[in-house]
Structures are given as C-alpha cells and as structure tokens.
Amino acid sequence: MSRPLVIIPSDTKVIEGLTFDAVGRKYSTAVAEVAECQPLLVPLDTALTDIGAILEIADAILLSGSVSNVHPSLYGTEDPLRPETMDPARDNVTIPLIRTAVDNKIPLFAICRGYQELNVAMGGSLHQAVHDQPHLNDHRENPKLVMDDRFGPAHPIKLDDELRSWIGKDQIIVNSLHGQGIARLAERLRPQAYAEDGLVEAVLGPKDHPFCLGVQWHPEWHAKNNPVSIELFRRFGDAARKISSS
Template identity: 60%
Template sequence: MSRPVVVIPCSTETVSGLISDTVGRKYCAAVAEGSECQPLLLPVGKGLSDIGSVLAIASGILLTGAISNVHPENYGLEEPVLPEAIDRDRDAVTLPLIRAAVERKVPIMAICRGFQELNVALGGSLHQAVHTVEGFADHREPKVTDFDVMFAPRHPVTLTGELKTWLGQDRIIVNSLHGQGIRDLAKPLVAEAFAEDGLVEAARVAAGNPFSLGVQWHPEWQLRSNPASLALFRRFGDAARGMIAKGQAA
C-alpha cells in the first residue's frame, strides 16, 4: 500500500550563490519516520506552485520552521523589524495554500514559522519581536553552534483542550527558537498550549478538521526520543491516512 503524500513547502535560501528551494532534512525524516508518510517538497518560486494541483495529491501539509519571517504586510503592518529575514516567495505559496487546505479539511502540521503562517493566513497577527514586548520572556534560541544545546528543552507549556487529551498530560517541556510569536489569535483557531508568560504556544483549527495543529516549538527534533513529539506526528500521519480512506487524495 502506498504511503500518504505530505507536501512540505520549501523556504527560499541562497546556496552557493544560487537562489534555492530548501527544507531541513529533519522535517522530512519526521514525516517519513514519525508519521509514516511520503514527504514531497514544494518549490515556492514565482509560478512554480499550483495550489489545485498540490491539493489533488496531498493527504497532508507540513509547514516547517525557517530562519525567515512572515512579512507583516500580511497582517496589516507595513515595515518588518528584520527586513533581511523576509521570504515573500514562501508567503505567496503558504498563505493561500493554508486557506485552501483548511477549507478542504486537509490535515496540517505547522511548526514554528509554520504556526505563525497558519495564524496569519486565517486572519491573526504576530508580535515581530516577542522579547521586546513587556511581560514576555525571550523565546529566542541560545547563540551556540551545538544543535543539541540549541534545540534542548527550554521551558514548560501548559496544555489544554484536544492537545491535552491527545498527549494525556497537563504540561510538557519544549524547546524554544523563535523571535516572533502570536499576538492576536485567528478566530478559526483555538489555543491549546501556553508558555508561562502567557504566549500562545499551540493552536488548532476547531471546525471539524481531522488534524490541523500549529505548535511554536520544534517537535521534529530528535523525534524518537520524545514521546509527546512522536505522538503528534503519529496522529498527523493517521489523519493523512484517513484522507486516503475517504478517497480525498492520492
């Protein structure tokens, strides 16, 4: 039996002087090993992605973290705090893709920047620099080159709603590698996890979607050593398999 296809939109990066579509392999590995699905990378350059064609084959969408930020013009502001960290090509693909996928109830797993994209696509807004907002902690990663230190667990989050039920826990410890965060939560979303400073760390599309969850942390990192992360990717994979059972994707 063929595995469900999970589409992963790329980010724009310059590699050896050439504009390239990239995805960290840890995301693909998490889809293949954790969700037991087939990852398929989606380029984001202008004219390279047709959403209808993508959703005709996608049983799920994974939205990854990235070093880039969503352009604030997409949530009503004009100037980015970090102009060099903008990826308009990715925004142009992921935001309409999210809206179409939610409408069709295609399962979505959204991680870090992907969570922020999910919120913005559905009408929410972001803090461009959480650490500068009174009352919030600094959620950025430590400035180190050791990835085990960079992605190490940093702070607890309190779980609510479906996410609490899925994981069977009130609280988990998560890593933290983000400068931006949720300001106004989009109305189609319901918050499912909070940091100690009150920042929304996870949210779910509540309108009958089989699995449409965004998390601000990185569950793809060292997936097999983290039962909560593995449980999320397993549930995402089960939702993708459910799409095939309904005949809604190849």
C-alpha cells in the same frame, strides 16, 4: 499500499549566489519515520506552484520552521524589523495554501514559522519581536550553543483542552527557537497551550477539521525519541492515511 503523501513547502535559500528551494531534513525525516508518510517538497516560485494541483495529490501538508519570518504586511502595516529575514516567495505559496487546505479539510501540521503562518492566514497577527514586549519573555535560542543544546528543553508549557487529552499531561517542557509569536489569535483557531508568560504555544483549527495543529516549538527535533513528538506525528500520519484511503 503506498504511503500517504505529505506536501512540505520549501524555503528560499541562496547558496553561492544561486537560489535553491530547501527544507530541513529533520522535517522530512519526522514525516517519514514517525508519521510513516512520504514527504514531497514543493518549490516556491509561483510560476512553478499550482496550489490546485498540489491539493489534488496531497494527503496532508506540513509547514516547517525556518530562519525567515512572515512579512508584517500580511497582518498589519508595520515595516519589517529585519528585512533580511523575509521570504516573500514562501509567504506567496503558504498563505493561500493554508486557507485552501483548511477550507478543504486537508490535514495540516504547522511548526514554528508554519505555526505563525497558520495564524496569519486565518486572520491573526504576530509580534515581530516577542523579546521586545514588556510582558513576554525572550523565546530565542542561544546561537553560541551546539545544535543539540539549542534544540534542548527550554521552558514548560501548560496544555489545555484536546491537546492535553492527546498527551495525557497538564504540562510538558518544550524547546524554544523563535523571535516572533502570536499577538492576536485568529478567531477560527483554538488555543491549546501556553508558555509561562501567557504566549500561546499551540492551536487547533476548526472543530470539524480532521487535523489542523500548530505548535510554536520544534517537535521534529529527534522526533522518534520524544514521546510527545511521537504522539503528534502519529496522529498527523493517521489523519493523512484516512484521506489517502477515502
């Protein structure tokens, strides 16, 4: 029996003057090794991306993190604080893809930038710079650290509701590598975890959705060695298998 197909929209990467569609291998590895599904990367050029065709073959969708940010025009009237970090090609694909996937109950796992995209697509807003908010902490990583330390445990989060029952704990320690964060939570999303400063760190979608999870941290990092990551990716994979077998 074939593995369920998990669609992963790409990022725009420019390498030596040429434009590439790219996804960090840690995401596709977590999908393959922990969710036990087949990852499939999707290009971002709208001329190459037919959302209807994608959803015809998708058993699930994973939205990865990225160094780029969601454009603020999608959730307000502010100009971007860092225009060089925008990736409008990704926004043009992921925002309508999320809305269609939620409406059609396609399993969806959104991580970091993907988590922020989920909130924006559903009508919420973001802080462009969490660290500039007087009531919030600095959630960015230290770029001087080696990669394992950048993705290492950074701060505790308090779990709530269904996510607490999934993990079986009231609190866990997560990594933290983001500059943006949720300002206004979309009405159709349900908060599931909070940082010490009150920032919402995880959400679930509508109650009738088979699997719609967004997390602000990076569970894909060394996923097969992290019990929380294993639980989340296995649940995601199980939801994809139900769609695949239906």
